[in-house]
Amino acid sequence: MTRLAVFDVGGTAIKYCAMEGTELQLQGEVPTPDTASLDREPFLATLERVIAELGPVEGVALSVPGVVDVDARYLHTGGALMYNYDADVTEWERRFGLPVEVENDARCSTMAELAVGNLSGVRNGVVLTFGTGIGGGAVVNGELFKGSHLYSGEASMMYFSTPRRDSELRDDGAWSTACSTTGMCRRLAEAKGIEGCNGRELFAWLEQGDEETARVFGEVCDDIATQIHNIQCWLDPERICLGGGISRNPLFVEGVRDAHRRFNAELNYAFPEAEIVTCRFFNEANLIGAYQHFLRMREKRGA
Structure with a gap:
């Protein structure tokens, strides 16, 4: 069984654990180094210190924000972490002396559901996670779908209307602005x-x-149902998993289901009703997904 140091890197905290199979050991978290800084050293030093504390491991698996080329092990963008733009992860390997695999955080959540969660055995499915923004991931023909430019699943960037030029980050009219947990509140x-x-x-x-x-x-549930309909028109998923802390409350999932049914009832043509369920994993989804991604990538690399 492969024992790894696993990290879920967020904007305010880095969650970590040692993981072996399905067992999460020595879980903890540390503050994320200053995200506005361009100096990557404090971030790498933090990872290095935690890896040493976790004891003997065979590799490092990371869930991170941003656009990630997993084959090249290269971070084109780092989301809110400015020091992780244009980051060559093979340099991290040399520093840690361990194999390192990195994947986008929303895709890690989807990977967890696909490998051992509520998308297991599903040919075509979607994960939508609600928090500060809206994350997402798609499974097409049983495989995680990333698209041609690694932007598949960037649900926060979906729009209801053209954003105003004076809006912060051009986020006026964005789905996350309207329907994330932060937006709802x-x-x-x-x-x-x-x-x-x-x-x-x-x-x-x-x-x-x-x-x-x-x-x-x-x-808000009606707005979510509208975007679920749009997702259905392109991907035709059989199951949609709702994640994020808000999805722990059954009122949220039921509210979205009811809105989905209302939307379909108002159409003047027959349209399939997707199965809408909660994710199996919540706070630990990115850790589990990062571990599963590491195993898949090492097999793919023949390592």
């Missing part, structure tokens, strides 16, 4: 005239029967 806060709220408060108000919360929640 922002919409509710604006509707209630309050400074802000979080997902726990939103669902507490929903469970208490608050009418304004129910109205905004319904609108």
Whole structure:
């Protein structure tokens, strides 16, 4: 059984563990070094220190934000991590003295579901994860689909309308702005005239029967259903897995299912109803997916 040091690199924290098979050992997290810095050394030093603390391992598996060429082991972009733009991961291998495999974080989540989760055995499926943004991944003919430019699954970049030129990051009209957990909470806060709220408060108000919360929640679910329809028109998935912390609450999944059924009922032609379920894995999905990706890539490389 292969024992690896596995990392899930986020914008605020780096989660880690030693992993062997399906067993996650010595789990922990450390703060992510200054994401605005162009100096990669603090990031690599942090990984190096954790690898040493995890004990003997046979390799390093990472889930990271950004556009990743897994075959070349090259990060074209690093998402919010400015020091990981144009990063040659083979240099990390030489530093650690261990084989290293890296994959995009949303695709790691999809890989976890495909390998040992709720997309196992599914020929065509989709993962959508809701948090600060909306991550995604597609499985086509039983394989993780990446597209020609490694942008498949960049759900946050999908739009409802053309963004205003004065909007921050041109994010006005983007799906993540409207329907991520952060976007949903922002919409509710604006509707209630309050400074802000979080997902726990939103669902507490929903469970208490608050009418304004129910109205905004319904609108968000309708918007999600619209984009699910668009995804269906291109990929025709048999199953869609919803992930992210918000998906732990059954009200969210039921809300999206109901909106999906309403959308289909309003069409004047027959359209398939996709199976909508939760992901099997939540906070540990990227770690599990990174491990599975490492195994697949080492087999592919004949290593």
